[in-house]
Amino acid sequence: xxxxxxxxxxxxxxxxxxxxxxxxxxxxxxxxxxxxxxxxxxxxxxxxxxxxxxxxxxxxxxxxxxxxxxxxxxxxxxxxxxxxxxxxxxxxxxxxxxxxxxxxxxxxxxxxxxxxxxxxxxxxxxxxxxxxxxxxxxxxxxxxxxx
Amino acid sequence: xxxxxxxxxxxxxxxxxxxxxxxxxxxxxxxxxxxxxxxxxxxxxxxxxxxxxxxxxxxxxxxxxxxxxxxxxxxxxxxxxxxxxxxxxxxxxxxxxxxxxxxxxxxxxxxxxxxxxxxxxxxxxxxxxxxxxxxxxxxxxxxxxxxxxxxxxxxxxxxxxxxxxxxxxxxxxxxxxxxxxxxxxxxxxxxxxxxxxxxxxxxxxxxxxxxxxxxxxxxxxxxxxxxxxxxxxxxxxxxxxxxxxxxxxxxxxxxxxxxxxxxxxxxxxxxxxxxxxxxxxxxxxxxxxxxxxxxxxxxxxxxxxxxxxxxxxxxxxxxxxxxxxxxxxxxxxxxxx
Numbered sequence: 001x002x003x004x005x006x007x008x009x010x011x012x013x014x015x016x017x018x019x020x021x022x023x024x025x026x027x028x029x030x031x032x033x034x035x036x037x038x039x040x041x042x043x044x045x046x047x048x049x050x051x052x053x054x055x056x057x058x059x060x061x062x063x064x065x066x067x068x069x070x071x072x073x074x075x076x077x078x079x080x081x082x083x084x085x086x087x088x089x090x091x092x093x094x095x096x097x098x099x100x101x102x103x104x105x106x107x108x109x110x111x112x113x114x115x116x117x118x119x120x121x122x123x124x125x126x127x128x129x130x131x132x133x134x135x136x137x138x139x140x141x142x143x144x145x146x147x
Numbered sequence: 148x149x150x151x152x153x154x155x156x157x158x159x160x161x162x163x164x165x166x167x168x169x170x171x172x173x174x175x176x177x178x179x180x181x182x183x184x185x186x187x188x189x190x191x192x193x194x195x196x197x198x199x200x201x202x203x204x205x206x207x208x209x210x211x212x213x214x215x216x217x218x219x220x221x222x223x224x225x226x227x228x229x230x231x232x233x234x235x236x237x238x239x240x241x242x243x244x245x246x247x248x249x250x251x252x253x254x255x256x257x258x259x260x261x262x263x264x265x266x267x268x269x270x271x272x273x274x275x276x277x278x279x280x281x282x283x284x285x286x287x288x289x290x291x292x293x294x295x296x297x298x299x300x301x302x303x304x305x306x307x308x309x310x311x312x313x314x315x316x317x318x319x320x321x322x323x324x325x326x327x328x329x330x331x332x333x334x335x336x337x338x339x340x341x342x343x344x345x346x347x348x349x350x351x352x353x354x355x356x357x358x359x360x361x362x363x364x365x366x367x368x369x370x371x372x373x374x375x376x377x378x379x380x381x382x383x384x385x386x387x388x389x390x391x392x393x394x395x396x397x398x399x400x401x402x403x404x405x406x407x408x409x410x411x412x413x414x415x416x417x418x419x420x421x422x423x424x425x426x427x428x429x430x431x432x433x434x435x436x437x438x439x440x441x442x443x444x445x446x447x448x449x450x451x452x453x454x455x456x457x458x459x460x461x462x463x464x465x466x467x468x469x470x471x472x473x474x475x476x477x478x479x480x481x482x483x484x
Contacts, residue, residue, distance in 0.1 A: 003355075003394075005342030005470075012343065012351045015389040017307040024304075072300050081302025089302055097302050105298035108198040122301060 024085050031084025035091045039064055061092055068093035072100040098122040149273050153367020156334045162484040163272040164324035165444075166279070167218025170437035171210045173314035175288070179414045184437035185315070186213050192289060192314050199290035200239065203232060206285050206316040206429075207243030214281065214318035214436070225249045225320070226277035229267045231260035232285045233312075233428055234294060239285050249281070257457030258353075258382050259336070260284045261317060261432040262476035265453075268321045269330040269478070278322060285316030286427030295346070295462055308348040310384045310426035313413060317432030319440065328443040332479040334367065336360035338459065340472040346458075346465045350387025350410075350423055353456040356473035357383060358394035360454055364477050365400065372402045376448045379439060380475075381431035381455035382410035384424030409434035409455075431455040440480070449482045 003011070039060045046056035071077040077097050081088040088094060099119055106118035120127065149157040169186045177188040187209060189195075194205040207230065215221060228247060231254040232239030240253055256263035264282035271277040289299055291312040297303050321330065339355040357380050365371065372378060383391055388411065392403045409431040410424035435453055442448045459472040 002397075003341060008341035008343070008355070011390060011393060012348070012386075015386050015393070016348060016351065017386075019306060075300060078300050078302045082304070085304050094302065097300070101298040101301035104300055105293055108200075122297070 027083055028085045028087035030087065031080065032087030032091060035064070035088065035093055039091075064092050065096040068096035069100045072097045073104065095123060095126070098126075149270065152332075153363075153369075155363055156332055156367035157270070158332045159269055159273045159330055161273055161323065162329040162331055162481075163269045163321045164326055165319050165328045165330070165440055165480070166322040166324045166326070167214045167220065167320040168436040168440045169210050169213035169217055169318050170433040171206050171213070171316045172433050173288075175311075175419065176313060176315055176413060176433065179419060181413055181434065181438050184441070185433065186210075186217070186437065192287070199287055199293060200234060201242070203234065203239040203285055203287040203290050204243035206287065206314075207232070207240055207283055208246070210285070210316040210318040210436075211244065211247060211281060211283055214320050218320050220279070220320065222247050222249055225279050225281050227252060227268070227271055227280040228283060229254050229264035229280065230283035231255050231264055231428065233257065233291050239287070239290070240283065243285070244283070256428075256455070256474060256476065257459050258286070258349075258426060258428040258431065259455040259457030259474050259476050260428040261435055262381070262453060262455035262478050263335075265319055265321070265330070265478050266333040266335065266476055268319070269333060272321045272323065273330075279320060280322075281318055281320045283316070283318045284428045284432035286312055286314070286429030286432075288312045288314045288427070291427055305422055306347045307422050308345070308350070308386055309422050310349055310382065310410060310424050311414065311419075311421035312427035313382075313425045313430035313433060315413075315427075315429035315433030317429070317434075317436030319436055326444070327446070327482045328440050328480050329482075329484050330478060331481045332364075332368065334360055334364045334477040336363075336475040336477065338472045338474055340470050342470045344465070344468065344470050346460060346471065348386065349382070349426055349458045349471070350384040351390055352458045352460075352471035353473040353475065354383055354387040354390040354394060356475040357387070357391050357454055357456050358398075360475040360477050361395065361402065361452070362398055362400060364452065364479070372400060372405060375405060375450045375452050377439075377451045378402050378406045379435075379451055379453050380406070380408045381428075381457070382424065382426040383408050383456055384410045384426065385416065386423050387456070412438065428455070428457070443480055443482050446482050451480045453478045453480055
């Protein structure tokens with residue numbers, strides 16, 4: 001074919017449909033909002049049972065992680081994420097899903113080299129760079145306070 | 148013996164016949180428009196196995212057995228088997244066919260494997276190297292997702308240009324016979340790469356290769372698209388098909404009227420949420436070895452150009468930012484010698 005890669009990219013763009021951004025954003029807002037509402041409900045219930053604010057926050061994280069892990073195992077979470085997109089993936093539910101999904105998938109290669117090694121294949125980079133950024137942030141904060 | 152015509156096309160003068168063919172598919176494929184065409188449908192995509200990889204091997208084993216049964220042959224009647232799949236080291240084929248007891252030649256052409264294996268089996272029969280040879284190809288949605296993309300239960304979104312890997316397999320047994328379908332000619336394709344890097348847009352990555360091979364065949368044989376009832380590409384999907392028409396129009400070749408794509412035939416794109424269409428080498432294999440070959444055999448189709456298209460990428464090459472090389476091989480299948 002006599003096209004250059006640039007010309008071909010134009011041709012590709014002409015025929016490739018783009019994502020439905022507005023619809024996706026609206027669904028992400030709704031599903032993400034629902035998950036956060038659920039988190040708030042757990043927070044309120046925990047507080048009413050006598051837990052402190054910090055303890056209630058931990059209860060929210062634990063509960064949402066558990067629910068997302070369970071729904072991943074029951075083949076339900078990916079269907080929620082298909083509708084909710086980033087609304088399901090950005091909250092802590094997405095983090096839970098990203099660890100449980102590969103754990104399930106790679107169990108067939110054994111508990112050590114499969115499940116254990118591949119469990120963090122998606123979440124690993126988030127941990128590496130999340131922790132790195134938090135260290136950098138801590139150093140900046142430390143220096144800022146010294147100044 | 149075959150005769151080379153033009154630059155890259157080989158005319159098979161003895162016109163080897165597809166003496167037996169069979170297709171296996173799973174639940175999602177059986178919910179599509181071709182549901183009734185498949186010989187075996189397994190509602191459970193594990194095919195009774197404990198892993199997706201074993202399931203794919205089981206499909207290959209089952210599909211060869213069914214094709215032999217339909218041809219009233221046994222594995223001892225085969226001289227060679229050409230087989231391939233999408234898994235690393237082609238284990239779908241090797242493990243699936245290890246008990247067949249037939250000399251095995253593994254082939255890899257990504258999703259072009261059905262055309263590549265059928266081409267090689269036909270050439271072996273044409274040249275007398277084999278009295279009968281089998282071409283077998285499979286893909287499995289779950290094993291392909293695991294290897295190329297994300298774990299099945301991960302909630303990542305699929306962009307509109309992505310395609311759905313078919314869980315299916317096809318087998319064709321080639322021999323000398325006086326019954327259609329006949330293999331009349333083959334054209335091996337060149338690798339074409341116009342710089343597409345998006346692994347979620349395979350159709351666009353493969354369309355230049357399809358255009359190149361179709362153009363080469365028409366030039367070599369001095370024929371027109373209108374000389375064929377059907378020009379059938381493997382798994383270009385909607386985007387790849389649209390680009391293919393555009394690319395060929397630039398060469399004054401119009402195929403839109405008699406073109407179809409296995410990836411568009413196997414699924415109902417609107418109802419089955421497969422975005423741009425079906426893909427995987429089991430897509431063209433299961434469509435060819437069911438719906439298409441039976442229609443050629445029955446005379447509903449007289450002359451078909453089957454062009455299976457492949458994207459020769461690996462997850463590593465994509466992560467390293469390399470563009471995706473495309474390939475397309477053509478097999479001319481006819482109702483008459």
